[in-house]
Amino acid sequence: MKEMTAKEVENRLAEGECPLIIDVREVEEVREGKIPGAVNIPLGLVEFRMHELDKSKEYIIVCRSGGRSARASQFLEEHGYQVINMAGGMLAWEGKTE
Template sequence: MKTLTAKEVEVLVKEGKAADIIDVRETDEVAEGKIPGAVNIPLGLVEFRMHELDKSKEYIMVCRSGGRSGRASKLLESQGFNVINMEGGMLSWEGKVE
C-alpha cells in the first residue's frame, strides 16, 4: 500500500495536485473539519459506493488516525483502484480545513 504523510498531502493540496481525496470518517467527525475538497464516504459505505469512483484516477484516503483509511485503501486496491493512504490521518493534518 502506498502512503504519504499529512505534510506531503498538504503540499499536494497547496499545489492543486491532490484533487481526489476521500475522507472515510463518519459524517459527525467530518462536520468538525475536513481537508478542502475532500469527499466523505464513511468506511462502512466504501464497498457500496466504489462504483462512483474512477479506476483511472489516484485517490488519497484519509481518516482520523490512518487505520480506517488503511482498511479502505486495501479494499479499493483489491478491486483495482489506485489509492494512497495518508499516514497519521487528520490527527497529523496541519493544513486548512473546511
C-alpha cells in the same frame, strides 16, 4: 499499499494540484472539519459506493488516525483502484480545513 504523509498531501494542495481525497470518517467526525475538497464516504459505505470512483484516477484516503483509511485503501486496491493512504490521518493534518 502506498502511503503519503499529511504534510505531503498539504504540499500537493499548496502547489495547486487537486488530488482526489476520500475521507472515510463518519459524518459526525467530518462536521468537525475536513480537508478542503475531500469527499466523505464513511468506511462502512465504501463497498457500496466504490462504483462512484474512477479506476483510472488516483485517490488519497483519509480518516482520523490512519487505521480506517488503511483498511479502505487495501479494500479498494484489491478491487483495482489506485489509492494512497494518508498516514497519521487528520490527527497529523496541519493544513486548512472546511
